[in-house]
Amino acid sequence: MWRDRRLCDLLGVTHPIIQAPMAGSDTAALAAAVANAGGLGSIGCAMMSPERFRAVYAEARAVTNRALNMNFFAHRAPGDDEQKAARARALLAPFFMEFDLGEVPEVAETNFPFGEAVFEAVLEARPRVVSFHFGLPGARFVAALKQAGTVILSTATTPAEARDLEARGVDAIIAQGWEAGGHHGYYLDPKGSQTGTMALVPQIVDAVGVPVIAAGGIADGRGIAAALALGAAGVQIGTAFLTTAEAGISAPHRAALLASDGSDTRPTRAFSGRPARGVVNRYMAAMAAHEDDLPDFPLMNTVTGPLRKASAGAGSPDFIALWSGQAVGLNREATAAELVETLVDETRAAMARLAG
Ligand SMILES: Cc1cc2nc3c(=O)[nH]c(=O)nc-3n(C[C@H](O)[C@H](O)[C@H](O)COP(=O)(O)O)c2cc1C
CATH class of the missing domain: 3.20.20.70 (Aldolase class I)
Structure with a gap:
């Protein structure tokens, strides 16, 4: 055909x-x-x-x-930027406390x-x-x-x-x-x-x-x-x-995709440091004002990694990267x-x- x-x-x-x-x-x-x-x-x-x-x-x-x-x-x-790294760690600290995750890790290259x-x-x-x-x-x-x-x-x-x-x-x-x-x-x-x-x-x-x-x-x-x-x-x-x-x-990611019609997706740098499109969740909304002020890709992955894992473990979509395209509906x-x-x-x- x-x-x-x-x-x-x-x-x-x-x-x-x-x-x-x-x-x-x-x-x-x-x-x-x-x-x-x-x-x-x-x-x-x-x-x-x-x-x-x-x-x-x-x-x-x-x-x-x-x-x-x-x-x-x-x-x-990625380029080194100590100020951006310190700011990202401070921004994420309250979320780490919520999940009892201890100190936010140092910003470093993961992949x-x-x-x-x-x-x-x-x-x-x-x-x-x-x-x-x-x-x-x-x-x-x-x-x-x-x-x-x-x-x-x-x-x-x-x-x-x-x-x-x-x-x-x-x-x-x-x-x-x-x-x-x-x-x-x-x-x-x-x-x-x-x-x-x-x-x-x-x-x-x-x-x-x-x-x-x-x-x-x-x-x-x-x-x-x-x-x-x-x-x-x-x-x-x-x-x-x-x-x-x-x-x-994860189950929360699957549920978010099945509930979305694509209008609630947008690109964010807040998970990895580079724009990637996902369904907006609590973390993306909270970080929206800081998008231009975060460490480069893939440095942000170090600080969001433990949060994503804890959120998925708790069955919550709040801090998972809910990657999705606009046609998800x-x-x-x-x-x-x-x-x-x-x-x-x-x-x-x-x-x-x-x-x-
Ligand atoms: C969850 C997810 C992870 C992705 N990871 C990669 C990747 O590791 N490498 C890559 O080349 N593209 C990656 N992409 C982008 C895809 O290659 C592709 O461009 C995109 O999915 C096409 O848009 P669609 O999701 O609307 O079909 C990813 C996309 C999604 C949804």
Whole structure:
């Protein structure tokens, strides 16, 4: 049914549908189920040690021999700012007291940009696809991965980023619109772009020669058909997979997604130091006035980590990052395989409707 076969051929999949990598919320079981259903299953590895990466990759490989995408962050190392760090710790201290968590930890780096240690593990594992968020790692890493036959993807939020990624050798570009759940992947303009998927995708399609994958606010077959009409070769979908049986999110996060119609989502820097879209909760509301005054990504993760854990443990949504895109009102509860099958059927129906 897919007339544009570029992405299916490049990724080795039946359907040009990518389950987005979602570090901390996806699972090996989710990625394997999507792969076995004919899509591209992804695993967000940004917070993993090389040992954990190897274990999770092996866990997925035990259940599928289809293509998998392993995803990493290529962010710039954060700048030190003692004043911002002290302010963030003071702001969070009352919340730590509420949960009896003791002292707010020192601000420090928890996860590092893609580098040598994990690179060796990736070269050994040789996944079919490796994708990056927040740009690309050094040219040496990209060249070696390509040499090993790995397909490289990265995220662009502007045509300028798309041109930059193409010039640096990526095989396909994820055009991520402002609607998207989780972290916005911008990396050239320090303030980021707020262009929505509908406006972004055709401009990126015109800007580059490699296949473009639309992401942000796509949750059913109507959205997929629309993305294809805009010239995308496929889609990357995150939020819609969060309420599948195999997703690894907490009960309060799942409940918040099922209760939301997307109008209560907005980007916040308050969890990690970089803007990421989620359902507004007590913590996001309390931190709204301090958004521009927080330590850089990923430093904020150190101070919010214990709070998030305690909040999830107490069954409360108040201090969890409730990552969600704007199309969350379309979310369904299903298995990942059922969702992929439904998305394919709905796309076929939407395209038939358009053909009249
Ligand atoms: C919970 C969550 C976590 C995410 N984590 C990552 C990640 O680790 N790496 C990445 O490249 N993108 C990540 N994203 C962004 C997705 O790749 C994708 O751009 C986004 O989900 C698309 O928008 P949608 O959620 O409206 O489908 C995440 C998104 C969500 C919802």
